[in-house]
Amino acid sequence: MEQKRKMNETNLIQKEPKPNLVRNKPPHLDDIYACLQCGYCNSVCPIYRETGWESLTPRGKVFLLKHLIGKDSFFDKILGKKITDYLTGRGQISLNEAMTKIYTCTLCSRCETICHVDIDFHEYWEEIRKWMVENGIKPPPNTIDMYNYIANEEYKNPFMEPLPKRDEWYRDDYQLPETADIIYFIGCMTSYHEYQLLLNTLKVFSSSGLDFTTLGTDEMCCGAINTLSGQWDNFKNIAEYNVGQIEKRGATQVVTGCPGCYRAFKKYRKFAKCNFKLLHTTEVIAELIEGEKLKFTKEFKEKNLPIVYHDPCELGRVSDYEGKGIFEAPRYILKNIPGIDNILEFPNNRMDGICCGGGGGLKALNYDLTIDITLRRIDEAIELGANTIVSACPNCKAQIGNGVEMKKEQMIDSEEKFKMKVMDVLDIAAKSL
Ligand code: SF4
Ligand code: SF4
Known part of the structure; x- marks a missing residue:
């Protein structure tokens, strides 16, 4: 037997x-x-x-x-x-x-x-x-689950969150139009896990008088995780779906605060006709400041100073290889915030910036290793004397935020109090209006 x-x-x-x-x-x-x-x-x-x-x-x-x-x-x-x-x-x-x-x-x-x-x-x-x-070599199991959740009509996101939750943070407070010149493509991380960043972005956009709307519950995951995990077969469908939703609203520009979505949208061009300009939120805000359409009036809290800016890989270096890296727009916004006279720089910045640890889908395979990478970045910020780490990516914010929590646990018995803050450029901009 x-x-x-x-x-x-x-x-x-x-x-x-x-x-x-x-x-x-x-x-x-x-x-x-x-x-x-x-x-x-x-x-x-x-x-x-x-x-x-x-x-x-x-x-x-x-x-x-x-x-x-x-x-x-x-x-x-x-x-x-x-x-x-x-x-x-x-x-x-x-x-x-x-x-x-x-x-x-x-x-x-x-x-x-x-x-x-x-x-x-x-x-x-x-x-x-x-x-x-x-060739039949399966990617990490968690990424297969994410692939399936994105394809599932009940979720359309990799986190298995119910679809109606996508716009529940803002649908009652913001009566957004059916059609608009700009689509704010929010992304799954911001929609479901970094909703304060979502609300802050909506606040800045509204205060600037931008003609914008969102896709609401018609937004589907951008498909970045499909490309990162080698599971491309559904990517064309995702691209066509999201582009179709944007076309329906007559938009000429798509703006996202998520560098992962930003890169996924660039790839859409291979699969669908994209008759719109693609921008990152920091580019839009920098332009508004330059055109004197947006002015910050409130001082950034002194206890959170000094700040250090962390370049998200996908926004900076990786996008630079694809033609245009966004390094200066986030720094330009920060320089225009009252109270921020100096932005500290990591020894490795811009093209040499070091990953926060949260990229490439590695979290789905080896979360502890990603946190080790993050803790090293946080140690660098401590060494510089920073009190706030600022980035322009919801994934960096979440990853560095998790690292900070872990660092706090590690230092629980220490006499020194660890008070590092983690913020997005848009969080600071909203607080300064
Ligand atoms: S070993 Fe040298 S040539 Fe090979 S990938 Fe590394 S740097 Fe490039
Ligand atoms: S983690 Fe290492 S191998 Fe992977 S892209 Fe970065 S430098 Fe290259």
Whole structure:
């Protein structure tokens, strides 16, 4: 009986389609061959900094890919070596373990700034994940759940939150028009978890007299998590749906405060006709200040000073690779807030900025590692003497906020009181009106 059960299990395993990665080669093959294994990228990778695992660095991942497609190094071939499971140090690496390594990355693109042979990493990692999924290698289970929740008509968001909750924070207080020139695309993180930021953005937009509206419960997740996790097959539907909703409202501009949505919308152009201009909220607010259509009157609370600005990867560096990084608009807004005379800068800022830890869908795979990255960023802010960390991304705000809470717990017995604040540029702008 036992033997029969074992045989059945073996049959089940054998029925799983085995991806032929040697035949189905990944995209950007030339990049894999171009890598010199020089290791410059290791020095900037936040994953390597926290784990110390060579196999999780960009060059380690490239090495792994060479192995997966049967292009082991000359010496490996001669010595008959195979990449081993790094946890046990034994046996040949499983495809699931390979997936884990490839997804242990915040997609921050910092490696691209330093790569000796200019590998286009900001696009590369996403495409490698897509290739893995297309070849039957499943992404982290949480991202599969998110994919399903987004596709579900009852949610349309990755958090399994009920659809009517999407606009419940503001629908009674803001009577927004059916059609408008600007669509404020809120995004799931802001709609469901950072609703104070949502209310603050609505306050600033309304005070500026902008002709805007939202998609309300017709808004669907932008699909960023689909692209980050390699699950692209539903992305076209998402793009067409959201673009259709925007067209119905006659908008010529789409404004979002979420850098993840901002990038997803840029990708929509490959799948749908987008007859609108795409902007980040900070660009709109900076323009209003410049045109003297928005003026801040209230002083920023002195006890929250000084502030340090954290560049969200997707808004700054990653968008810069795609043509236009947004670095100065958030700083320009902050400089126009009464009471803020000085903005502290992290030693690594703008193109060299370090990820907050919350990017790339890594939270779905290894939350503790993301928090380690965040805590290091917070330590840098403490060292600078900052009392508030400011960003322009709801995901950075949530991630750094979680890190601050953890830091508070760590310091509970300390005589020193830890009072770091975490705010979005729009939170500060709303408080200064
Ligand atoms: S994108 Fe960022 S986290 Fe990922 S390998 Fe490059 S530097 Fe490391
Ligand atoms: S810097 Fe570029 S070429 Fe050098 S090891 Fe890293 S990925 Fe390879």
